[in-house]
Amino acid sequence: MMKRRLTLSLTAMIGSVLLFVVASFAWFAISNIVDVGDNTIQLINIDVSAEFYVSDNGVDYVAATSIELLNSVPGDIKYYKIVITNNNDFAVHTQVSLHGFTDSYTDIGGDTSNYASGQTLMDVVLLNASNNIDSNTITNQTLTSLYFADTFVVTHEDVVISGLGTAEFYFSLTISDDAGNDYQNLRLDIEHIFVQSVQ
Numbered sequence: 001m002m003k004r005r006l007t008l009s010l011t012a013m014i015g016s017v018l019l020f021v022v023a024s025f026a027w028f029a030i031s032n033i034v035d036v037g038d039n040t041i042q043l044i045n046i047d048v049s050a051e052f053y054v055s056d057n058g059v060d061y062v063a064a065t066s067i068e069l070l071n072s073v074p075g076d077i078k079y080y081k082i083v084i085t086n087n088n089d090f091a092v093h094t095q096v097s098l099h100g101f102t103d104s105y106t107d108i109g110g111d112t113s114n115y116a117s118g119q120t121l122m123d124v125v126l127l128n129a130s131n132n133i134d135s136n137t138i139t140n141q142t143l144t145s146l147y148f149a150d151t152f153v154v155t156h157e158d159v160v161i162s163g164l165g166t167a168e169f170y171f172s173l174t175i176s177d178d179a180g181n182d183y184q185n186l187r188l189d190i191e192h193i194f195v196q197s198v199q
Contacts, residue, residue: 047087048094048161050195055079058172067098067173067190069125074177082169084195086161093199096156096169100191101147110185121188122147124179129155129171142176143188158198 054064058079069078086092101122105115122143129138136157138146146153161167 046092046197048092048195049085049087051083052193053081053083055081067193069173069175072175074124074175074179077172077174079170079172082193082195083166084161084169085166086163089163091163091165092161092197094156094159094161094167095154095194095196095198096159096171097152097154097194097196098190098192099152099194100189101143101153102189102191104187104189105185106187107185112185114182114184115186119182119186120144121179121183121186124176124183125188126174126176127153127155127171128174129169131156131159131170132168133159133161138171140174152194 052064053061054067055061056078058077061079061081064080067078067080069076082096084094103115103120103122105112125143126140127138127143127146128140130136136159138155143153148154155171156169159167159169
């Protein structure tokens, strides 16, 4: 009933001009050594590759370049998968996070009072996340509740990918059934997915 009455005009609700997976592992060459006080740290070149996929049903995935939930209504779900291959002979501790959240509205001629009053789709978009390496999950958490320092949302905290191994990182975005008419005409862009080493 709510779905029929409410067609959230979330055109490009969660979209980005060009979302890309940034594998920010290879910071330094293997021979670099840094002295910090009495400690010597050897910095290692980490070689990984990442592929990004999307699915409407959580089973059949196709290659993707952006996060999008277009013309969504409460209950709509989009599934995403990042496949990361560790091309090193040592394990890599990996974190995946979403960055660059921007609130706006979709129709300048439409009612923008909800945007002006500070409403955000982050309050009604639910994140679920898991991976095929460990049992750590996020279940039905709003993006707002996971938003760290008003900067980013961590979808996967510290997943260890074995040397020469591959890991699959899953997350989904769901429009909460609590999203009412007061969320119409709002838009949320996510600019980047960062994949980085955390140790």
